[in-house]
Amino acid sequence: AQSVTQLDSHVSVSEGTPVLLRCNYSSSYSPSLFWYVQHPNKGLQLLLKYTSAATLVKGINGFEAEFKKSETSFHLTKPSAHMSDAAEYFCVVSGGVTGGGNKLTFGTGTQLKVEL
Amino acid sequence: ETGVTQTPRHLVMGMTNKKSLKCEQHLGHNAMYWYKQSAKKPLELMFVYNFKEQTENNSVPSRFSPECPNSSHLFLHLHTLQPEDSALYLCASTRIGYNEQFFGPGTRLTVL
Numbered sequence: 001a002q003s004v005t006q007l008d009s010h011v012s013v014s015e016g017t018p019v020l021l022r023c024n025y026s027s028s029y030s031p032s033l034f035w036y037v038q039h040p041n042k043g044l045q046l047l048l049k050y051t052s053a054a055t056l057v058k059g060i061n062g063f064e065a066e067f068k069k070s071e072t073s074f075h076l077t078k079p080s081a082h083m084s085d086a087a088e089y090f091c092v093v094s095g096g097v098t099g100g101g102n103k104l105t106f107g108t109g110t111q112l113k114v115e116l
Numbered sequence: 117e118t119g120v121t122q123t124p125r126h127l128v129m130g131m132t133n134k135k136s137l138k139c140e141q142h143l144g145h146n147a148m149y150w151y152k153q154s155a156k157k158p159l160e161l162m163f164v165y166n167f168k169e170q171t172e173n174n175s176v177p178s179r180f181s182p183e184c185p186n187s188s189h190l191f192l193h194l195h196t197l198q199p200e201d202s203a204l205y206l207c208a209s210t211r212i213g214y215n216e217q218f219f220g221p222g223t224r225l226t227v228l
Contacts, residue, residue: 043122044219051215105158
């Protein structure tokens with residue numbers, strides 16, 4: 001069984017300040033973890049992924065996330081927010097198999113608002 | 117945009133209509149998925165196809181009928197829908213053995 005909890009449904013930051021989106025996971029397997037971003041009226045885009053290599057994972061658009069097994073966390077960070085970062089972010093855990101592909105379990109999402 | 121396309125992007129239908137959603141992936145993948153995204157709820161997996169064969173039906177009502185004629189195309193046939201079926205329907209694909217899925221832009225469905 002696997003699950004993911006996004007601790008904040010909404011986060012608001014000022015442009016140029018750091019971003020922290022929090023995620024905790026639970027998995028019976030050695031998990032793969034992802035962050036996806038969804039801009040309004042768009043599909044989900046993969047930001048970054050952790051697959052048991054380096055614990056600090058760098059993604060697109062300056063985002064990164066750190067896998068902490070002891071804390072079962074995979075928080076997403078960015079040093080300096082940009083207006084274009086305003087979107088909904090999903091933390092996702094993969095583990096277990098459905099059909100031929102891996103089953104993804106999605107968090108409920110964090111809406112990031114970036115203010116001037 | 118990703119290599120996964122969905123049509124139409126928006127659809128409004130009455131409860132007695134029959135319509136179909138289409139998904140096409142240009143990534144050479146061999147597994148395809150339908151998800152439902154409703155407001156305030158996590159993404160719900162509906163169906164999984166692996167090499168054109170359905171491998172998972174996540175207790176989806178029979179008014180949703182998927183079809184996968186080949187590894188690149190996936191359809192979702194809709195009939196006698198209910199207003200609570202209004203949602204964003206997302207298609208995704210992956211290569212079997214890989215973890216990450218690639219998503220299309222979705223079809224925004226409104227059932228009147």
